[in-house]
Amino acid sequence: MDFYELTTDPIDITSVARRVVPPECGATVTLDGYVRKFTKGRETLHLVYEAYEPMALKEMQKLIEQARSLFEIANVGIVHRLGKLEIGETSVVISVAAPHRKAAFEACEWLIRELKRTVPVWKKEVYSDGEVWVEGDDPKYSLPNSTA
Amino acid sequence: MSVRILFFGATADVVGAQEIQLSPTGGETSGDVFDAVLRDHPGLRNHKLLFSVNQEFASRSEPVRDGDELAIFTAVSGG
Numbered sequence: 308m309d310f311y312e313l314t315t316d317p318i319d320i321t322s323v324a325r326r327v328v329p330p331e332c333g334a335t336v337t338l339d340g341y342v343r344k345f346t347k348g349r350e351t352l353h354l355v356y357e358a359y360e361p362m363a364l365k366e367m368q369k370l371i372e373q374a375r376s377l378f379e380i381a382n383v384g385i386v387h388r389l390g391k392l393e394i395g396e397t398s399v400v401i402s403v404a405a406p407h408r409k410a411a412f413e414a415c416e417w418l419i420r421e422l423k424r425t426v427p428v429w430k431k432e433v434y435s436d437g438e439v440w441v442e443g444d445d446p447k448y449s450l451p452n453s454t455a
Numbered sequence: 456m457s458v459r460i461l462f463f464g465a466t467a468d469v470v471g472a473q474e475i476q477l478s479p480t481g482g483e484t485s486g487d488v489f490d491a492v493l494r495d496h497p498g499l500r501n502h503k504l505l506f507s508v509n510q511e512f513a514s515r516s517e518p519v520r521d522g523d524e525l526a527i528f529t530a531v532s533g534g
Contacts, residue, residue, distance in 0.1 A: 340534055356533065357464050359526055362510035363533075387533060399534050419534060427507075427526075428533025429464035440465035443530035448505055448512040 309383050311367035313358055315390040318397045327382040327404040334408035336415040340399040342392050351432045356389045356398060359427040363387070366426045370418055378414035380405040385418070387428055398430075421447070456481060456521035460492060463528045469498040479519060486515025488525060502529045 310326065324337040342354050371383045384402045392398055401418050405411035424447040431440050457478050462470045470492075479488060485508050493499050507526045508517045519525070 358533070359461065359463055359507075359510075359528065362507060362526070365510055423531070423534040425512075425531065426533050427463065427505075427528060427531050429529065430532050431464065440468070440529065441532040442465065442503060443532045446503070446505060446530035449503065449530070 309371050311364060311371060311383075311385045313360055313363060313387050313389055315388070318386050318388055318400050320397060320400050323384050323386055323400045324402045327384045327402045329381050329404060332381050332404040332406055334406075334411050335402055335404045336408065336411040337400060337402040338415050338419055339397055340401075340419065341397045342394050344394045346432065349432075349434060351394065352435060353394065353433050354392045354398070355431040355433065356387070356392065357429050357431070358387070358389050360389075362427050367422070370421050370425065373421070374403070374414045374418055377417065378403075378405070379407070379410040380414045383414070383418065385422070387422075387426070389428070458488065458519055458521070458523045458525055460488070461524065461526040463526070465502055465529045466499060466504070466527050469502070470496050483519050484515060485513050485517040485519055485525065488519055489515065489527065492527060499527065504528070505530060 320339050324335055367385050380403050382404045387399045401415055403411045403415045424445055431438055457476055460475050467473050505528055506513050509524055
């Protein structure tokens with residue numbers, strides 16, 4: 308069974324990984340993405356994640372459908388955390404179950420790359436001397452700014 | 456007619472609201488509404504902006520209908 312969720316609660320990585328396991332599969336690859344303390348040399352105190360929730364869920368569902376058409380995989384689970392996260396806390400978990408591990412590794416890498424380009428979630432980095440909303444550097448969709 | 460325009464993260468900070476309502480006179484495209492918001496909130500021009508209509512990424516040429524939910528936000532940064 309596939310699933311895709313947003314939550315403000317801490318994510319239990321093991322339970323995400325086990326939920327995708329069907330009997331015909333032989334491997335699950337799970338990404339545990341968590342909050343990094345230093346980005347480009349600057350020390351982060353904590354992060355705040357915000358989402359356009361209904362659109363984020365739709366985009367996560369589309370990614371799973373696309374991944375299934377691209378890779379020989381069975382089930383996918385994606386859980387993204389929202390709200391305030393401390394250093395080292397898990398922000399996103401992606402688990403991919405497949406009959407064979409190669410497809411699971413490839414699909415998991417593809418899914419996190421595309422999630423970071425398409426799913427409307429934003430992170431704010433909070434420092435001791437300020438805060439900034441991070442803007443993605445490789446959006447899949449872009450709109451020319453108006454000249455009006 | 457009336458449309459809602461949602462903002463998130465950096466764009467909500469610039470606009471000072473998470474949502475505004477506009478009343479286009481009719482016949483506008485998503486790009487027309489987008490331009491109107493940028494005229495009212497020129498600080499948005501400092502960002503690379505994305506745009507959605509009814510929770511789907513949109514171009515500037517989508518027709519806008521009464522009750523539509525538009526959103527303007529910066530390049531996503533989840534994960």
